[in-house]
Amino acid sequence: MLDHEYTTKEIFQNNFFHDWRKEMTSEEQEIIKDLDKCDFGEIHKYFVDKNEARKALPKEEKQKLKEEADKIQEEYGYCILDGHREKIGNFKTEPPGLFRGRGEHPKMGMLKKRIMPEDVIINCSKDSKIPEPPEGHKWKEVRFDNTVTWLASWTENIQNTLKYIMLNPSSKLKGEKDWQKYEVARRLKDVVHTIRAQYRKDWKSKEIKKRQRAVALYFIDKLALRAGNEKEEGETADTVGCCSLRVEHIQLHPQLDGQEHVVEFDFLGKDSIRYYNKVSVEKPVFKNLQLFMKNKDPSDDLFEHLNTTFLNKHLQDLMDGLTAKVFRTYNASITLQEQLKVLTNPEDNVAGKLLSYNRANRAVAILCNHQRSIPKTFARSMQVLQEKIDAKKKQVEEAQEEVKKAEDEFKDTKEAKAEVNVEKKKKLLKRLEEQLARMNIQATDKEENKQIALGTSKLNYLDPRITVAWCKKFGIPIEKVYNKTQREKFAWAIDMAGEDFEF
Known part of the structure; x- marks a missing residue:
């Protein structure tokens, strides 16, 4: 990773050195105390040379490697689902390496540990041939759960999140799920006018909670903003969605560039991608935003009475299966068609x-x-x-x-x-x-x-x-x-x- 700018960042270097020291012997810990004095040049050169050598292989050798990879794909890349042979999406675990994350992730540079058979839960049907673990090892658990769509799972050590082996997107199961997703979005088309009328009405509600929900819903509908899920503090980069916007993320302009009631958004969205937009909004929305921002510090929540659970429950009441995400699918598809x-x-x-x-x-x-x-x-x-x-x-x-x-x-x-x-x-x-x-x-x-x-x-x-x-x-x-x-x-x-x- 020496070629990558990640490795120049202080947080990356500190996290890496901290994790590396935990892997050292006590003798190594005595010698290696300063990352700046370490030279990884030879290791780096070894891998670069190895890569170049692989590219320079004669055609027959490359063909041989391809055949070996195809053999592995044939053995591990398929499963039987409802009597059909289906392709598996990702049948390999990630090798050990250094975590990068998206954007300015506080855990970048930490060591991703090797996944061992003892970390892996296998999920298959009772009457199937259960995959053998490598010699001398055993699986963490074997489950027979037909209510989920994953075939194996493990917990990765950095964010403590579950990782899954799933079916390929081309599989029948995934295709059905995909179709259902778009059918829900198509159903929204029939009720979207009612929903819009409802949130317009709620802009004038006596309850501040309803007003905040109505303004957030307007943004989710009009600007295709993500709802923004609650996250553990300090666990990820400082990214937000609609419900988690803070006062510092918007500026209000009664007039700007010849337009009235302009909201200027500037925040980091999913994957630390900056969202910057200047939008002319309806007057009641503008007035409500002024009210929500009154007497607040820049770091205060804009919608302090709102979270995604509350929002999605309301949407569920308006239409079966409706969540904030459906608006993105609906608005994207309608925009393409138009x-x-x-x-x-x-x-x-x-x-x-x-x-x-x-x-x-x-x-x-x-x-x-x-x-x-x-x-x-x-x-x-x-x-x-x-x-x-x-x-x-x-x-x-x-x-x-x-x-x-x-x-x-x-x-x-x-x-x-x-x-x-x-x-x-x-x-x-x-x-x-x-x-x-x-x-x-x-x-x-x-x-x-x-x-x-x-x-x-x-x-x-x-x-x-x-x-x-x-x-x-x-x-x-x-x-x-x-x-x-x-x-x-x-x-x-x-x-x-x-x-x-x-x-």
């Missing part, structure tokens, strides 16, 4: 339609705040693409001259051979122009996407049936939008959705 209607031009070629699809997906990613840092290789890959575009432009110009030359020749001679030559040159020019147009679209897409992560919403928030219906309607091959893994995960939607599907 944007696709607005942006898709039936006259466009496939590349043009795909650009429209990515722009619709991008609108969702922005709504859900799915950001990423600009890839380190971005500038270089853009430069390479630009060089290709310039070269293609040159080819187009040359082809245009060739067409003109051929047309002049035909004018002079009126020979059939010359006419055939004109058509041939025009065909080539058309092909080159299409290639150039495709490259230009690719460059636009790349530039617009550099800080937006499209994958998260595509995999978790967008009803895949909307995408499948769009592909079928406009004759776009599904594989242009979903890669192989995604097609496996969404096989249920590909089978189910016709081109007239409406979310």
Whole structure:
């Protein structure tokens, strides 16, 4: 990990040294007292060299390694569920290493211990062949619990959280769960107007608790904010969601940039990704926020009478199965569907339609705040693409001259051979122009996407049936939008959705 900036952080170094000293013998503890005097260069070089050597292996050796990995996959990567052979998602435990966490995690640098068979609970059916533990070891426990979907679990030592071995996203069980998730979000469509009317009414409630719930719900609905679950203090980085916002996370502007009642949000959301947004809100919301912030310190809770349990119980009363998370799925899917209607031009070629699809997906990613840092290789890959575009432009110009030359020749001679030559040159020019147009679209897409992560919403928030219906309607091959893994995960939607599907 020496190449990573994590290792330069003081908290990382302190946590690492503290955990490392616990692993040392008493003699080593006497000698090794200062991390700054330690040189890990040789160990680092050993692993870098090993990595390079693996990359440089001849094709036959690489093939041999692949066959060995396939053999392991074949033995450990499948289970039998309800008589069907199903693929397992992650059948390997993580090796020991140093914990990183997301953002400024207080436990970064701590030692992740090796998982031993004695840590692992196996879950399978009574009549199945129970997996053998490695020689000389035994499992912590073997369970026969058919009410859960995990096959094995253990507790990791740093956050003391449970880790699970689960089925692959392409499995029937996961597919059904996925389908149910989107069906709940579709049901919300029928009652969302009633819910909105209710929280508007609650903005004027005599109970402050109801008012806070109503304003939080407005944010969850309008801005697709996460609800924000309560966490152990000091256990994780200082990230918040809607219910756990503090006074310091928002600023109120009666007027800003020509808009009224503007709320300026600035906080760290899930995975320590910054949420920064300036939103013009309805006047009662603004007035309520002024009231909630009155006589409070910056570190005080904005919604001190609210937690996710209270909020979700209220939502459950409004609609069976409704939680704050469903709003994100609903708003993301509706946004995709509406944007696709607005942006898709039936006259466009496939590349043009795909650009429209990515722009619709991008609108969702922005709504859900799915950001990423600009890839380190971005500038270089853009430069390479630009060089290709310039070269293609040159080819187009040359082809245009060739067409003109051929047309002049035909004018002079009126020979059939010359006419055939004109058509041939025009065909080539058309092909080159299409290639150039495709490259230009690719460059636009790349530039617009550099800080937006499209994958998260595509995999978790967008009803895949909307995408499948769009592909079928406009004759776009599904594989242009979903890669192989995604097609496996969404096989249920590909089978189910016709081109007239409406979310």
